[in-house]
Amino acid sequence: MDPRSDHDYDFIVCGAGTSGCVVAARLADESGARVLLIEAGEDYSGPEVTEPAQWPLNLGSARDWAFEGQADPRLNGRRLPLSMGKGLGGGSSINVMVWSRGHRADWEHFAAESGDPAWGYASVLDYYRRIENWQGSPDATRRGSGGPVHVEQPATPQPLAWATLEAAGDLGIPRFDSPNGEMMEGAGGIAVTDLRIKQGKRESVYDAYVRPRLHCPNLTVLTGALVTRVLLVGTRAVGVEVLIAGERRRFHAAAEVVLSMGAVQSPKVLMQSGIGPADELRKHGIAPVVHLPGVGENLQDHLAFGCTWEYQQPQAVAGSGCETTLYWKSDSRLEAPDLLQCQLAFAVPSPPEVAIQPPEHGWTMFAGLARPASRGRLRLSGAGPLDAPIIEPNSLTESEDMAAAHALIELCRALGNSQAFNGLIKREVVPGPREHRAMEQFIRNSAMTYWHLSCTAKMGRDALSVVDHQLRVYGIDGLRVADASIMPRITVGNTMAPCVVIGERAAELVLAGV
CATH class of the missing domain: 3.30.560.10 (Glucose Oxidase, domain 3)
Known part of the structure; x- marks a missing residue:
């Protein structure tokens, strides 16, 4: 499918990183659903990515957003x-490849904060048993x-x-x-x-989830495309605006938009779309659509x-x-x-x-x-x-x-x-x-x-929460966030494995609502 001739999809997943690849792949498994996966970076399969010992060479490269703290x-x-993966696979294509599922207390905290036992440890073990092909x-x-x-x-x-x-x-x-x-x-x-x-x-999450499905006619992967904002009609997400080679383009989603761009880009796009702390948005000439003071907080x-x-x-x-x-x-x-x-x-x-x-x-x-x-x-x-x-x-x-x-x-x-x-x-x-x-x-x-930026659009029920227990953005229909930004608290250990779980759960929730 050529995105230049067909701009209408059922689902748009923004970000082909650790969570986004999982969401797009699982949605694409539904044969009737047309899925667009958008990535700002490019595909790359050179030795810096494929050879495990060469991972430090990715830091500061074109495959790194190379953010910097104040x-x-x-x-x-x-x-x-503050390095963060940019390209197909996101962080899973440039990281140290450590698989760490998070501590039992982390997932029990997720369940308590969200009010949903499906985020608890027993439930998450079910996801891990389905996800893994453990060799030990x-x-x-x-x-x-x-x-x-x-x-x-x-x-x-x-x-x-x-x-x-x-x-x-x-x-x-x-x-x-x-x-x-x-x-x-x-x-x-x-x-x-x-x-x-x-x-x-190295086997990235893109390798594990998306690459085996590239033959699927209902899955489109678009690279070199920077998502600039979510398109809204009132308080409903209907698509995204994207910057490609300096040109602004629009893609429309009949069902849902999922932001999976990580703990920097996901809250950034939310704010640029008018979703976030109203006073901060007004400072930059952005008209607030929904006042969510927690967007960008809790880093x-x-x-x-x-x-x-x-x-x-x-x-x-x-x-x-x-x-x-x-x-x-x-x-x-x-x-x-x-x-x-x-x-x-x-x-x-x-x-x-x-x-x-x-x-x-x-x-x-x-x-x-x-x-x-x-x-x-x-x-x-x-x-x-x-x-x-x-x-x-x-x-x-x-x-x-x-x-x-x-x-x-x-x-x-x-x-x-x-x-x-x-x-x-x-x-x-x-x-x-x-x-x-x-x-x-x-x-x-x-x-x-450790380059594990997290928690900037947290799941929960308090005043600083951005998404609910089903990862739906408060106050906006048809929009979810699925990446490390939704963590109420950073997990113990490396964040790749928990982000795969977040992606699996997000896809399950999206499909349950279709």
Whole structure:
């Protein structure tokens, strides 16, 4: 089907990222429904995408929106680079390929906030069992087989992985067969990482869901098309306006429009369509259609700190370089782990403010705050589609986050300097021993992110909620949001797997209403 000659569809899905690919594919399975999937980026299948170890080369490339946070006084005035996937597959085409389903407490929180038990852990396990094609030890309760999403662990983990597992055990951290089984129902633990690598190559969500359906005559994939706003007749969504090669075009949806462009672009398009905080919209000459003060609020991300060691001898980097995953609590009284650590088999350079060069041959514990208390926001800089959004991460605003960061780095240093690494490492490079005040400065200077921006159009029932339990935008008919922006709270761990669940549930809800 040629979108230039036929602009009318039943469903329009905006954004071919992790959630959008799932929504479009499931809607296209309904033979009578014409589906348009719109993506601002392009298709790309070069080695930077297909070869797992080359994922860092995507950062800052044409496949990265390359957003940037505002200068943050809590980070000593630094601006955080905020990468986000742009192109078919979205983040799943440029990320580290880690499959992490979220903690039981996350999904119970989703259910409580939405008032819908279908978002609870038991229901979500049903989705995961249908989604996964798990290659590891069978777990009929928690894992799936035969689904579209291939998930496997490294066949032969490198010595670094085994040393990390041993070091964690020496500290009393329990080891599990997988990070996505029992480990995410309690206090946490450590395990060999689950990855989206198949036959040695990355498998994006686009590869798993959309590519097998490209032959379907009712599915159209349009790339190089930037969605600028939702077309409204009164308070009903009837289509979208799109910018293609500088030309504005319109596409119409008889049934529904679904925004799946991520936690930056989805709220941005909502606001440019007149849906958001009325006073902010008026500042930019946008007439408010529905006043939703929560659009762009509640921004969350996993803040990260690199702790780096030098190898005695160069070591191989296998797969994506991430072979162990750890979740743990900084305080045993917490309901779920608040510390996240993905081991990377290469040295991640610290920000220049740290003033320490990475070793030529080394490795990094990429240590993150899994349950940040701080909240940021996103605003418009102008009404134009090319006006960059103003992103205020507000990192380390809350004292709990600084306390957790201290505990996290203390844990990583205890792990990395363990006897388990004797014979493998030469020395600790970053951060090294520091007294409390100096460590706080290191935390502010070294903070990076996991690039897990979330929660800016949250699901819920309070005044800042943007979508209801069925992901329908409040006050607008025929419009839903389905991506990480609808999370009431960021999940523990990497966000790709929860976004697949969000996509599956969104498609189910859309089809139930047809």
